[in-house]
Amino acid sequence: MSAVPVLELRAIVRTYKTSAGELPVLRGTELRIAPGELVGLVGPSGSGKSTLLHTAGLLERPEAGDVLLDGADCLKLSEDGRTAIRRRKIGFVYQFHHLLPEFNAADNVAMPLMIAGRSRRQAREKAASLLEEMGLAGRLDHQPGQLSGGEQQRVAIARALVNDPRLVIADEPTGNLDPATTERVFATLIKMVREEGAGVLVATHNLALTRHMDRVLTLKDGKLVDYTEQ
Numbered sequence: 130m131s132a133v134p135v136l137e138l139r140a141i142v143r144t145y146k147t148s149a150g151e152l153p154v155l156r157g158t159e160l161r162i163a164p165g166e167l168v169g170l171v172g173p174s175g176s177g178k179s180t181l182l183h184t185a186g187l188l189e190r191p192e193a194g195d196v197l198l199d200g201a202d203c204l205k206l207s208e209d210g211r212t213a214i215r216r217r218k219i220g221f222v223y224q225f226h227h228l229l230p231e232f233n234a235a236d237n238v239a240m241p242l243m244i245a246g247r248s249r250r251q252a253r254e255k256a257a258s259l260l261e262e263m264g265l266a267g268r269l270d271h272q273p274g275q276l277s278g279g280e281q282q283r284v285a286i287a288r289a290l291v292n293d294p295r296l297v298i299a300d301e302p303t304g305n306l307d308p309a310t311t312e313r314v315f316a317t318l319i320k321m322v323r324e325e326g327a328g329v330l331v332a333t334h335n336l337a338l339t340r341h342m343d344r345v346l347t348l349k350d351g352k353l354v355d356y357t358e359q
Contacts, residue, residue, distance in 0.1 A: 134162055134197070138158055138161075138194065139159060140158070153351055155181060155191065158194070159352070164327070165322055168342060170347070170348075171346075177348045178300075179300060190204065216245065217292070220297045221298050222289045222302040223285070230273050234270070234271055234276065235257055240288070256291055262317050263283040263287050265280060279306045290318070294327060302314075303315070
């Protein structure tokens with residue numbers, strides 16, 4: 130397995146300007162995620178978890194520091210270059226599914242592959258395979274409005290995984306799932322990570338999920354520390 134981290138954050142500084150003055154959120158934050166590693170991120174709302182995820186996912190640009198994916202410094206790229214990296218190497222899962230209502234489940238999942246240039250047939254075949262793993266074999270042709278909240282979230286997770294991303298960033302990915310479905314979804318995620326050598330960063334309030342993680346971290350004074358030491 131490669132020694133190069135999938136994700137590396139070096140001395141990240143992120144500060145927001147508010148009416149009350151500057152609000153430091155990340156203060157020299159450091160993080161390395163190895164290939165095949167699942168890292169959990171826990172902590173109260175407002176602690177900076179979303180800022181960290183957005184920075185790692187190249188959605189926000191820090192005031193200082195470096196964001197490296199597979200050893201390449203992404204902050205030196207143009208906006209178009211960072212967008213290309215996001216599409217090719219990063220899969221995002223949010224608490225709310227953000228599915229396209231006019232497309233069925235299979236086409237929602239296939240969309241990233243078609244954007245990347247794969248034929249609709251190839252993309253649909255891979256989407257169908259992944260949805261079957263998620264327990265949705267009978268729901269491929271259903272539109273989001275015909276699916277339950279948990280089913281919609283499973284479709285969104287499948288969409289994040291369909292492009293074989295190097296890094297998966299998940300923000301409360303199982304917030305709408307029952308415990309049994311949560312276990313099934315995480316089993317699929319872990320299988321993909323171990324087999325493909327991807328890295329996963331998961332922010333969650335569900336401490337039951339942390340037993341699946343290789344490490345669990347939390348933000349303290351703008352820096353990441355081991356959650357078990359808190």
